[in-house]
Amino acid sequence: MARVDSTPTVMPASSGKPAPVVELQTIWKTYGLGRKNDSVRVDALRGVSLSVGQGEYTAIVGPSGSGKSTLMHIIGCLDTPTSGTYLINGEDASDLSEQDLAEIRNIRIGFVFQQFNLLASLNAWRNVELPLSYAGVPASKRRTRAMEALEKVGLTNRASHKPGEMSGGQQQRVAVARALVNNPSLILADEPTGNLDSVSTTDMLNLFGSLSKEGRTIILITHDSDVAATAHRVVQVRDGMITSDTMNLTDGSTSFEVPLSSSVGRARRSANNQDLVGDTLPGGVRSAGAEVQS
Numbered sequence: 001m002a003r004v005d006s007t008p009t010v011m012p013a014s015s016g017k018p019a020p021v022v023e024l025q026t027i028w029k030t031y032g033l034g035r036k037n038d039s040v041r042v043d044a045l046r047g048v049s050l051s052v053g054q055g056e057y058t059a060i061v062g063p064s065g066s067g068k069s070t071l072m073h074i075i076g077c078l079d080t081p082t083s084g085t086y087l088i089n090g091e092d093a094s095d096l097s098e099q100d101l102a103e104i105r106n107i108r109i110g111f112v113f114q115q116f117n118l119l120a121s122l123n124a125w126r127n128v129e130l131p132l133s134y135a136g137v138p139a140s141k142r143r144t145r146a147m148e149a150l151e152k153v154g155l156t157n158r159a160s161h162k163p164g165e166m167s168g169g170q171q172q173r174v175a176v177a178r179a180l181v182n183n184p185s186l187i188l189a190d191e192p193t194g195n196l197d198s199v200s201t202t203d204m205l206n207l208f209g210s211l212s213k214e215g216r217t218i219i220l221i222t223h224d225s226d227v228a229a230t231a232h233r234v235v236q237v238r239d240g241m242i243t244s245d246t247m248n249l250t251d252g253s254t255s256f257e258v259p260l261s262s263s264v265g266r267a268r269r270s271a272n273n274q275d276l277v278g279d280t281l282p283g284g285v286r287s288a289g290a291e292v293q294s
Ligand SMILES: Nc1ncnc2c1ncn2[C@@H]1O[C@H](COP(=O)(O)OP(=O)(O)OP(=O)(O)O)[C@@H](O)[C@H]1O
Pocket: 031, 032, 042, 043, 044, 062, 063, 064, 065, 066, 067, 068, 069, 070, 071
């Protein structure tokens, strides 16, 4: 594969529409394979199918241990499934070389984690420029681009501060600036507000909202139903399976995306919740409005 573009436009020949940004087909992930003791094996994902289109803002929710981070690691090409197919922008991830995958992780995807993962010895703009140096951007351009990213998250005045000299909310904004510096089309955030107070959480959600309006695809993992309510779509994971997939409509009403088989489905939007499609989900779970359980 040639250079990875941050805004790829792979078109399936049949439809003429852009391929989904993320398409998981019956993904299984089993940890502990190859160990003699069967009891250490964990089926973290059990046949997950999920399609996310360009510009969608999706929250993934579910109890601790349900497989959310495992799912994100696969979507972010940080880990590989045990079985099933993962298409990223229409390309089968299993066909890509390690170098291609590293380039996708650095250029096409921006990662944000609960723990910020900033280098304590570097100030804010030095932290933000790191992905640019991995991408081979010349030093002369790196500072300008890092400062632009810091401006976007409202932190120009903290550019020379080290992480230890900033609040949790500011550190997370530095982490978001670092995730944005290569202008990725897909943002993956695993509990980005997990260590933030309510004011910083609101700031962070406003930031994700504006990134979404720019047309970036956002997949955000959260335990917090208020955080999930700000996304366009809420996918619930339980015991390694998707148990519901709900659209949040902008007028505050809700509708469902109900799986047709295992967890693949089509969204049907309804302004008044009347046009619901088969409200019983696989495993006998019954969908219940915009309910989000964590
Ligand atoms: N490297 C690993 N080796 C073995 N088991 C693992 C590994 N990583 C995760 N697991 C197991 O896989 C399951 C799913 O873990 P995962 O981290 O995806 O859950 P999660 O939904 O992100 O949980 P949390 O909300 O607590 O972060 C859990 O049972 C966990 O113990």
